[in-house]
Amino acid sequence: MHARFKQAALFSVKLLLSIAVLVYIARGLDLQQLRTHLVSINPLLFILALALIFVQTFALNGRWELIMRALGVSLDWLAGWRILMISLWFNQVLPSSVGGDAVRMWLLRQRGVQWPEAVKGVAADRFTALIGLIVLMVAGLPVLMSRVSNQAAILAIGGLTLAGVAGTVVLLTLDRLPKRLIALPAIASFVRFGTLVRFLLLRSEHRGLLFGSALFIHLVTAAACYALARGVGAQLSVVDAAILIPPVVLLTAVPISISGWGVREGAMVACLGLAGVPSEEALSVSLLLGAVSVIVGLAGGVIWLASPERGSYSADKAAQAAEEPPGYGLAKAREVSSHP
Structure with a gap:
């Protein structure tokens, strides 16, 4: 009962935060103009953005499969993609993306993958994506400084980038x-995890493909945002999309709202505003990107309805897994040296 109350309270706080941020952003906007942008979106460009995000799931699954292979787990491509799509559905209905990751681990266990490999595979996949995002932000920072005169914004994005680099290095x-x-239990699990990621990116057989896929996936998101921006008539260049969307993605990944709603919109308005995109157009891009994510998630929901594991699924177990402290699952993992 206490766990369910805690989960409900967490969900309520995140929901209120998402609503509060959206209301705050909308207060100073022309809502009629925002509505016009949303309903007048070029359908072909919206379909293009949807296709890009859907195709992105194949690249996401490919990256995850490489990581699992490095851990000694043979994950069938179609089975992995099905699990990934189901996790995207749960990303939409659980309080945060952590919930979708917990479902990924649970589904791996249903396929006979041991708990340590399931935890390490999903966590390493997440962190590899984060590293790719930080690399893009580092590469884009000089370009940003040459194109944006807002010093406060440059300092904010630069600080965010520096924090990401520092955290990764540590x-x-x-x-x-x-x-x-x-040797301390609280640190040892993170040490093993850091060693695992370093092995994947520096010494594994497919490190080039793994790192390249991490960059490619984020560039696909930027391309989808560019298509949506052009679809609503926003004057956003390809270069601006490439350097301004990664900070939006990074901020959206912070699990303080429902599936990133609210945080994504605030970050999108702030970042695209640096390229001269009006707030109404920037907000419409973010809302449309959210709609695209929901549609892809619904496809995962359809797959889940037909899934043989659905009958044995326990929402309480998934919620419990999502609430575990960061080092808990990693503490159960064996030493990385057991998977050279």
């Missing part, structure tokens, strides 16, 4: 700490 080098520190 995690990947935790095993360099004194042995008495890395």
Whole structure:
């Protein structure tokens, strides 16, 4: 009962935050103009954006399959894609994307994959995506500085980028700490995880393809946003989309709202505003991107309805997995050295 109350309270807080941010953004906008942008979207460009995000799921699954293979797990491509699509559905209906990841782990266990490999595979997939995002932000920062005169915005995005770089470096080098520190249970799990990611990106057989896919996937998101922006008549260049969408994606990934709603809209309005895109157009791009994500998620919902695992699914178990502290599952993982 306590766990369900905690889950309901968390969901309520995130829902209120999403609504509050959306209301705050809408207060200063011309809502009639916003409605006009949404209903007058070029249908062909909307379909293009939808196709890009759908095709992106194939690349996402390919990256995940490479990671699982490096862990010694043979994951059938079609089975992996089905699991990924189902997780995207749960991303829409659970309080955060962490819930979708918990479902991914649960479905892997149903296929006989051991818990340590399931946890490491999903967590490494997430962190590899984060590294790709940070690399794009680092690469785009000089371009951003040459195209944007707003110093406060440059400092904010630069600070966000620097924080991402620092966090990544710290995690990947935790095993360099004194042995008495890395032996502590609270740190040891993160040390093993950092060692795993470093192995995947630096020493695994498919490291080039793995890293390249991480960059490609985020560029596809930027391309979808560019298509939506052009579809509502926004004057957004390809270069601006490539350097301004990654910060939006990074902020949206922070699990403080329902599926990123509200946070994504605020970040999109702020970032695209740096390229001269009016707030109404920027907000319409974000809302349309959210609609695209919902449509792709609904496709995953259809797959879930036909899934043989649905009868044994436990929402309580998935919620419990989603609520575990970051190091909990990783603490159950075996040493990375067991998977050279």
